Amino acid sequence: MIGDLFKETVWSLAGNKVRSGLTILGIVIGIASVIALVAVGQGAQNSIAKNIESIGSNLIIISPGSQRVGGISQGGGSSETLTTDDADAIKSEIANISAVAPSVSKRYQVTAKGNNTNTQIIGTNADYLAARNVAIGSGSFFGDSQLKSSAKVAVIGPTTSEDLFGTDADPVGQTIRINNIDFKVIGVTVAKGGSGFNNQDDIVYVPLLTAQHYLSGNSYVNNISVAAADQQYMTTVQSQITELLLRRHKISDSTQADFSLMNQNDIIATASSITGTFTMLLSSIAGISLLVGGIGIMNMMLTTVTERTREIGLRKAVGIRKIYINLQFLTEAVILTFLGGGIGIILGWLASLVISKLISLTAQVSLSSVLLAFGVSAGVGIIFGFYPARRAANLSPIEALRYE
Amino acid sequence: MIECRNLIKTYISGDVRTDALKGVSFKINKGEFVSIIGPSGSGKSTLMHILGALDNPTSGEYFLDGHEVSKLDDDELSDLRRNKIGFVFQAFNLLPRTTVLRNVMLPLLYSGMTMEERNKRAKECLRYAGMEESKFMNLSNQLSGGQMQRVAIARSLINNPSIILADEPTGNLDTKTSKIIMDAFRELNRKGHTIILITHEMDVADCANRIIQIRDGLVERDAPNKPNDHVI
Ligand SMILES: Nc1ncnc2c1ncn2[C@@H]1O[C@H](COP(=O)(O)OP(=O)(O)O)[C@@H](O)[C@H]1O
Ligand SMILES: [Mg+2]
Numbered sequence: 001m002i003g004d005l006f007k008e009t010v011w012s013l014a015g016n017k018v019r020s021g022l023t024i025l026g027i028v029i030g031i032a033s034v035i036a037l038v039a040v041g042q043g044a045q046n047s048i049a050k051n052i053e054s055i056g057s058n059l060i061i062i063s064p065g066s067q068r069v070g071g072i073s074q075g076g077g078s079s080e081t082l083t084t085d086d087a088d089a090i091k092s093e094i095a096n097i098s099a100v101a102p103s104v105s106k107r108y109q110v111t112a113k114g115n116n117t118n119t120q121i122i123g124t125n126a127d128y129l130a131a132r133n134v135a136i137g138s139g140s141f142f143g144d145s146q147l148k149s150s151a152k153v154a155v156i157g158p159t160t161s162e163d164l165f166g167t168d169a170d171p172v173g174q175t176i177r178i179n180n181i182d183f184k185v186i187g188v189t190v191a192k193g194g195s196g197f198n199n200q201d202d203i204v205y206v207p208l209l210t211a212q213h214y215l216s217g218n219s220y221v222n223n224i225s226v227a228a229a230d231q232q233y234m235t236t237v238q239s240q241i242t243e244l245l246l247r248r249h250k251i252s253d254s255t256q257a258d259f260s261l262m263n264q265n266d267i268i269a270t271a272s273s274i275t276g277t278f279t280m281l282l283s284s285i286a287g288i289s290l291l292v293g294g295i296g297i298m299n300m301m302l303t304t305v306t307e308r309t310r311e312i313g314l315r316k317a318v319g320i321r322k323i324y325i326n327l328q329f330l331t332e333a334v335i336l337t338f339l340g341g342g343i344g345i346i347l348g349w350l351a352s353l354v355i356s357k358l359i360s361l362t363a364q365v366s367l368s369s370v371l372l373a374f375g376v377s378a379g380v381g382i383i384f385g386f387y388p389a390r391r392a393a394n395l396s397p398i399e400a401l402r403y404e
Numbered sequence: 405m406i407e408c409r410n411l412i413k414t415y416i417s418g419d420v421r422t423d424a425l426k427g428v429s430f431k432i433n434k435g436e437f438v439s440i441i442g443p444s445g446s447g448k449s450t451l452m453h454i455l456g457a458l459d460n461p462t463s464g465e466y467f468l469d470g471h472e473v474s475k476l477d478d479d480e481l482s483d484l485r486r487n488k489i490g491f492v493f494q495a496f497n498l499l500p501r502t503t504v505l506r507n508v509m510l511p512l513l514y515s516g517m518t519m520e521e522r523n524k525r526a527k528e529c530l531r532y533a534g535m536e537e538s539k540f541m542n543l544s545n546q547l548s549g550g551q552m553q554r555v556a557i558a559r560s561l562i563n564n565p566s567i568i569l570a571d572e573p574t575g576n577l578d579t580k581t582s583k584i585i586m587d588a589f590r591e592l593n594r595k596g597h598t599i600i601l602i603t604h605e606m607d608v609a610d611c612a613n614r615i616i617q618i619r620d621g622l623v624e625r626d627a628p629n630k631p632n633d634h635v636i
Contacts, residue, residue, distance in 0.1 A: 015502065
């Protein structure tokens with residue numbers, strides 16, 4: 001009996017290759033796109049969160065410009081309100097902080113030995129290492145004397161080193177050229193493994209004064225990184241900094257502040273609200289594909305209803321019981337949706353892998369997206385494959401044979 | 405074994421009401437060879453569907469081997485059709501894109517019979533219906549009208565039914581093919597099967613031992629006939 005059922009089903013599916021193929025295609029498209037798009041969205045979200053976490057949890061970043069609006073800093077870094085003196089004042093007047101690192105940053109073309117790369121130049125001081133969790137791999141970071149003398153020395157990230165000097169080369173002691181000025185490389189940082197949007201390994205550090213002198217040409221800074229001595233001091237330190245800077249900038253109304261403070265949690269919140277929107281967008285696209293796939297499946301199933309109703313009429317006319325007819329059509333629908341579902345899941349997963357490689361982030365296939373996509377497609381396939389058949393099997397054979 | 409009492413069938417489609425059968429009564433005994441003849445639209449196919457347990461009358465009673473057919477449930481009707489009735493449709497009704505052999509074996513599905521046995525039986529029935537061996541694996545849509553008719557007849561024989569109902573089995577066929585098919589029915593009748601066949605051609609009807617004439621949904625004449633085997 002079961003053998004008959006199975007043979008009948010397989011034969012029926014194989015005998016209607018176009019119908020079977022298109023139904024499977026509809027399911028595959030729906031499922032694969034949902035899986036891939038949701039995976040990319042989540043991958044992006046995780047990768048950004050990881051990048052942010054790697055910058056340190058006791059970190060407070062002070063940026064110039066107006067107060068945050070709705071959690072997003074307005075034009076951070078564009079206005080010039082923070083100076084090195086502000087940083088010095090914070091360092092000398094506020095307790096429970098372990099590092100204060102003012103910094104300027106800008107992208108420049110960097111060349112060495114005929115190689116060149118476009119990378120982020122950060123002018124800062126030695127506190128930056130502690131504030132941002134940066135470690136030195138070979139050579140050393142610049143110290144106070146090099147800071148004060150505006151020495152033309154640079155510490156480069158491992159990716160930059162590779163781009164300029166090739167793999168396994170030791171760049172310490174070599175010269176790189178930034179904005180037509182020669183800098184001597186004195187150290188290389190340890191890889192932080194950041195990727196994609198915000199690669200913290202593709203970077204060049206130079207002394208703050210040097211950057212202001214040779215590159216930016218003024219004494220303003222783009223931001224000040226402050227590390228609290230411990231997580232527990234974060235709130236006090238933040239309010240003390242705000243108070244101090246308001247006083248120094250002679251601003252009485254704190255809503256008019258010309259700087260803004262962000263801690264790691266704020267940054268994560270901001271970033272996840274952005275990636276959340278991104279994921280939402282991808283999910284909507286995925287939802288639309290699922291809908292399109294579903295309509296395709298439904299359409300395929302419904303356009304064959306006439307032919308299938310007649311077939312069911314004939315089966316009943318020759319004396320096959322209703323239960324076997326129902327079972328056969330249910331099995332058909334189940335096999336189609338599971339076949340399509342299986343292919344769709346594999347395809348979606350492969351697509352996520354390929355996209356991961358292409359845009360260098362780890363796309364994460366989530367079980368819930370697989371289940372959702374599969375559930376919807378399978379539901380549509382089974383309902384629209386089985387329901388008309390069940391109805392037809394309840395007709396008298398003559399009614400079913402006459403159906404049009 | 406077959407008894408109809410005052411069968412009435414009324415089709416209602418939209419506002420249109422068609423009285424296809426207006427009170428048909430007769431008895432047919434086991435082993436009879438009966439022709440039902442009448443002009444097109446007189447209600448022959450409608451009657452045949454009721455006799456074949458494929459459709460229910462609007463009113464009236466139909467007994468088959470003592471069972472009142474309209475009282476049977478869906479599964480009992482299926483079993484009845486499978487075990488007792490071989491039906492040859494006017495429109496053949498073969499499964500599309502399906503081999504001749506598979507079409508003939510269709511009623512044996514879920515019977516628990518082995519594949520070899522099914523194949524053997526199907527081939528026997530096909531040979532019996534005069535089908536060429538070389539066409540057994542052809543798809544149903546690659547056949548001529550006469551070949552489809554033979555496949556339809558072979559399928560009706562597969563369960564060795566006691567009653568064979570054929571709706572205009574020679575309607576689309578040339579004289580030579582018609583003769584082969586009528587020979588098959590005569591042979592089946594000799595073996596003890598009850599044969600009821602519908603036709604609108606007098607010389608086909610003339611093969612039977614009894615002719616029932618239908619007109620406008622009523623039995624006009626019901627009389628024994630001396631079969632004339634030489635015409636067809
Ligand atoms: N399903 C149906 N719906 C409505 N009218 C029908 C249906 N089937 C048959 N009829 C009508 O019933 C009458 C008898 O039809 P039928 O039994 O097919 O006649 P015959 O087989 O003798 O040509 C005809 O007038 C036909 O139009
Ligand atoms: Mg007819």
